[in-house]
Structures are given as C-alpha cells and as structure tokens.
Amino acid sequence: MNKDFYKKIVSFVQINIKVVAPVFLMLVSAIVTYVALSARDRRASAPEITVQEPVDVQTPDVVEETPVPIVLTENTDAGLSDFFSGYYLCHSNGDVDTLETMIDSLDLLDKLVKAEQSRYLDYELQNIYTIPGYDDSSVIAFAVTNVTFDKYPEDPLPAYDGFYVRKNADGSFTIITSELPAEEDDYVTRAIACDDVIELGNRITTDYNDRITAKPELLTYMKELDSVVSLEAGEKLAALNAGEEIEMPEIETDPEEGDEPEIRMATANSNVNVRVSDSMNADTMGQLRGGQSVEVTEIKGNGWSQINYDGRVGYVKSEYLTLEIDISTVETIGTVTAIETLNIRATASTDGMIMGSFAKGTTARLVSEENGWCEVVYNNKVVYLSSQYLEIVLD
Numbered sequence: 001m002n003k004d005f006y007k008k009i010v011s012f013v014q015i016n017i018k019v020v021a022p023v024f025l026m027l028v029s030a031i032v033t034y035v036a037l038s039a040r041d042r043r044a045s046a047p048e049i050t051v052q053e054p055v056d057v058q059t060p061d062v063v064e065e066t067p068v069p070i071v072l073t074e075n076t077d078a079g080l081s082d083f084f085s086g087y088y089l090c091h092s093n094g095d096v097d098t099l100e101t102m103i104d105s106l107d108l109l110d111k112l113v114k115a116e117q118s119r120y121l122d123y124e125l126q127n128i129y130t131i132p133g134y135d136d137s138s139v140i141a142f143a144v145t146n147v148t149f150d151k152y153p154e155d156p157l158p159a160y161d162g163f164y165v166r167k168n169a170d171g172s173f174t175i176i177t178s179e180l181p182a183e184e185d186d187y188v189t190r191a192i193a194c195d196d197v198i199e200l201g202n203r204i205t206t207d208y209n210d211r212i213t214a215k216p217e218l219l220t221y222m223k224e225l226d227s228v229v230s231l232e233a234g235e236k237l238a239a240l241n242a243g244e245e246i247e248m249p250e251i252e253t254d255p256e257e258g259d260e261p262e263i264r265m266a267t268a269n270s271n272v273n274v275r276v277s278d279s280m281n282a283d284t285m286g287q288l289r290g291g292q293s294v295e296v297t298e299i300k301g302n303g304w305s306q307i308n309y310d311g312r313v314g315y316v317k318s319e320y321l322t323l324e325i326d327i328s329t330v331e332t333i334g335t336v337t338a339i340e341t342l343n344i345r346a347t348a349s350t351d352g353m354i355m356g357s358f359a360k361g362t363t364a365r366l367v368s369e370e371n372g373w374c375e376v377v378y379n380n381k382v383v384y385l386s387s388q389y390l391e392i393v394l395d
Helices: 003-015 033-037 078-093 096-102 108-117 182-191 195-214 216-241
Strands: 121-132 138-149 152-167 173-175 264-268 272-275 284-288 293-299 304-309 312-317 321-323 334-338 342-345 354-358 363-370 373-378 381-386 390-394
Touching: 078 096, 078 121, 078 138, 078 173, 096 108, 096 173, 108 216, 121 195, 138 182, 138 195, 138 216, 152 195, 152 216, 195 216, 284 304, 284 312, 293 321, 321 381, 354 381, 363 390
Parallel strands: none
Antiparallel strands: 121 138, 138 152, 152 173, 264 293, 264 321, 272 284, 272 312, 293 304, 304 312, 334 363, 334 390, 342 354, 342 381, 363 373, 373 381
16 A cells, blocks of 8 residues: 555544544554554554644635535446456465566565465455546545455455555556655545545444454454564565575466366365355355266365356365376275275265265275275275275285
8 A cells, every 4th residue: 555645544544533433443444454464664643733723814805716526436447447356366365576566666574564464364356446536647546355364264354445546658557655746645635535435434444343343353363463474574574684585475377378277077075155256255156066076177276176167167165176086196005895885985084075885895995094094096086984894905
C-alpha cells in the first residue's frame, strides 16, 4: 500500500473512530486484515490537532465555487480488475518479484514480509471500488478481499485496502508509493475522507468484528503470526545482509503455451465439493461422490488439484483424491493374500473411506506394513488393508 496513503487512512480512522469503529479493534488498521501482519513501521499515529481561535478578518464578497462531490463507485474497468486479481494472487503465492513490478517502490524488508505472509495467508478479491484520481491518469482504488489463514480455512476474514494507482501509457497500472505533489496529496486526503469511504469502512469493520467475535481464537492466532512473520523476515534480512542465501516460497508457474497437461486418473476418497477456483471460499460447481473416478490435469503446490469436471475446469482439495499410479515406479517388498473378505481403505485407519472390497483369496503387492495396516498396490492405486485379515509373504 502507498505508505503516505496508508498513514492518511489510519489517521483518518483514528480521528473518526466513533463513526468508523464503535467496537474496539485489536489495531486501528485491523479492518485492513493483512496489515496486522505487516512490517511494524507501517503503523502510524494520529496527527496532533491544533485548534485556533477564529480571527475576525474582512473578506470581499465573492461567490465560492462549490466543490464537485467525491463519490465512491464500483469498478467497471476490466483492466484494473485484472491488475488487482494478479496483485492478490502474487500475495497468496509469495511472488514478490512480480509484485515488485506492480509497485513503484518495494523495499527488501517489505518483500520478505510479504513472502513470509504467503506461507500462512490466502487472499481472494471480492470487489473493487474507485474514486477518480487527481488527473485522468490516476485512480484511488479500494479493494475488498477475504483473507483466509492456513489453520482456519473455513473462517475467512473481510478486509479492504486502499491504493493510489497510475495508469501508464501502455494501458498497464502501477501502484504509487512515492511522495505526491502537494496539490495531488491534498486531493487524496479529501477523497479518502468522503462519506462513501466511511460507509465502506463501517461495513467491513462490522463484518470483521462479527466474525472475530464468533472466532476469538483466530484473533489470537493473528497476533502470534504477527510475531512469527516479523521474526522470520528479520532473520532472512540479516542473512541476506551477511551474504547468505535464503529460501523463498516456491512460485507456481503455468505450463508453457502449447504444452499438454499431464492427465492422471484419481478416485475421490469421499463426497467432496468441486470449486471454480483453488480456494475454500470459491463457489461450488458440483460434487464428486466417494469412489468416483476423475481426470486430474494438474496437482498444484497449494494443496489443490485441478480436475476435468464434466468438460469444465474444476478444483478439489488434493487430500480428498487418491491418484492412480504407474505400478512400475512403486517399490514393493512382498505380497499379501486375503484370508477373509475385507474392506479397502483410502487411509490406514478404520475411519478411512471404504473404497471397495478385497475378496478372500485376492493377492496384491505389498509396499509397507505398519501399525496393523498394509499399504498395497491394487487396481493401479495405493490403498490400505488391515493386516489381521492378510497372509503376508515377504520377498
């Protein structure tokens, strides 16, 4: 976020706290949820306000020009929507190198903090609202998002963030973080104090407070993450300054154009929702039944699998799928033969989904045995059988 712009928002919220946030927040900036995990030097205090006595001054009779009302409207610029979709995708993936090309200035500590945050947070853009900028080449944008924390995938928190954005000659956009000229800066100050921005803040704050009240342990986790992210980013900064190499998040890359995706078959371990994107907050487009086979076109690094769902692209959490495998690539240590008919399980537990029956006398190759369960290769899948119903012969 534009540092001056952010300070203006925080100061404005502080001054108008009775209007904007009648319910106490952990931080004034908690309505911008991810800022709770940002570098600490981004937190600003309200400016001291000096009230002067009125002075009796003779002024000429002039007709003052009525300023044009500043109105916040829903974004209709598809290019700006694509820009912010990419911006938040970079945040979710920890792709700080691409993020750096979208902002006119991003220092090393900011990059490290955003990279660390990506290990714990997932962002989903909900809407964008805009106010015209100081000139035709600029716009003030407020992006409303849902922020999901790794340990609470079913409890996204609402957030909004403000940006001052410049439209470049080639149609691309850049988030401006550098100092603005005085007139332009004054315009931004007036714009973010308009009634529509206050109303947006009220709405997001109320929703945020309601969700935090219902899930207080999430607030505790946010505080813990603040410390963890600050520590990890600080340690990596120190390592870089010492000339050491550091590990950054692995960035997912799309297949090269023209490359055919590798298609693998999988079986659903239980009934599971198919979603339109790789997020627990995404809309559902249908459901796989337990035991149903499906084509997997991509296994993503964020715990999701892309599938072919009735000719459409869908997404399922990978943990709910069992991939078929190439038997020749699996090392086995012997065979098992059923002495009684028993259930085939997706996991080594009596709570594991039943994927079918393993009939008496049936044989399969043994991969491993542990804690009363045998991991075996059966019908091109790795599945689990209870050891007590098997005769085991090692190679």
